Amino acid sequence: MREVKIRPESPNDILTIQTVNTAAFGQPNEAQLVNKLRENATHFIPELSLVALMNNEIVGHILLTTNKIVDATGNEVESLSLAPMAVAPFLQKKGIGSQLVQHAIEKAKQLGYHSIIVLGHEKYYPKFGFKPASTFGIKAPFEVPDDVFMALELTTDALKNVAGMVHYPHEFMEV
Numbered sequence: 001m002r003e004v005k006i007r008p009e010s011p012n013d014i015l016t017i018q019t020v021n022t023a024a025f026g027q028p029n030e031a032q033l034v035n036k037l038r039e040n041a042t043h044f045i046p047e048l049s050l051v052a053l054m055n056n057e058i059v060g061h062i063l064l065t066t067n068k069i070v071d072a073t074g075n076e077v078e079s080l081s082l083a084p085m086a087v088a089p090f091l092q093k094k095g096i097g098s099q100l101v102q103h104a105i106e107k108a109k110q111l112g113y114h115s116i117i118v119l120g121h122e123k124y125y126p127k128f129g130f131k132p133a134s135t136f137g138i139k140a141p142f143e144v145p146d147d148v149f150m151a152l153e154l155t156t157d158a159l160k161n162v163a164g165m166v167h168y169p170h171e172f173m174e175v
């Protein structure tokens with residue numbers, strides 16, 4: 001496969017990111033979610049909206065936004081949510097998604113974040129070190145099978161003393 005380059009999004013990429021997300025999901029909802037999250041300065045981190053390019057064309061996108069893990073006493077710990085992620089349909093299953101996940105993890109570490117939460121395929125994300133979030137006492141704010149709601153520690157024992165419910169930016173609840 002030709003070389004894939006990964007870099008943060010730039011303003012000129014916005015329409016293509018929308019196109020790739022719509023094509024990958026077969027509906028506009030996730031593309032609209034990305035557009036709405038981009039307007040939410042509290043949770044959107046431009047360096048963590050990454051695009052994958054082949055021959056200078058955007059063929060994939062991944063977004064990490066901040067969330068909060070809130071325990072029963074109201075203590076809050078900042079974390080990241082991985083969602084959505086998309087690769088152009090004709091280029092799926094060639095490893096581009098995996099490269100996007102790996103880059104996103106490295107970039108999140110560089111920026112000093114401690115953990116990532118994902119709702120996703122239970123066979124895919126464990127390859128990158130994700131474990132069921134329930135292992136850490138972390139719950140989703142909606143009904144979901146245990147093995148598809150996962151968490152990754154970016155620093156040693158980052159989630160050791162963190163438990164509670166993940167609070168997503170409101171844009172996620174409107175998808």
Ligand SMILES: CC(C)(COP(=O)(O)OP(=O)(O)OC[C@H]1O[C@@H](n2cnc3c(N)ncnc32)[C@H](O)[C@@H]1OP(=O)(O)O)[C@@H](O)C(=O)NCCC(=O)NCCS
Pocket residue numbers: 024025083084085086087088091092093094095096097098099120121124
């Ligand atoms: C999920 C997605 C981004 C993965 O990108 P990719 O470039 O195809 O990923 P890779 O080539 O690194 O890995 C592909 C593997 O992951 C599996 N996989 C990953 N996520 C999956 C999912 N949500 N459902 C089913 N399989 C999934 C594939 O079946 C495949 O497994 P295989 O190689 O053992 O057959 C891409 O398939 C896609 O855009 N799908 C549509 C949108 C979507 O469902 N996004 C994820 C939810 S946010």
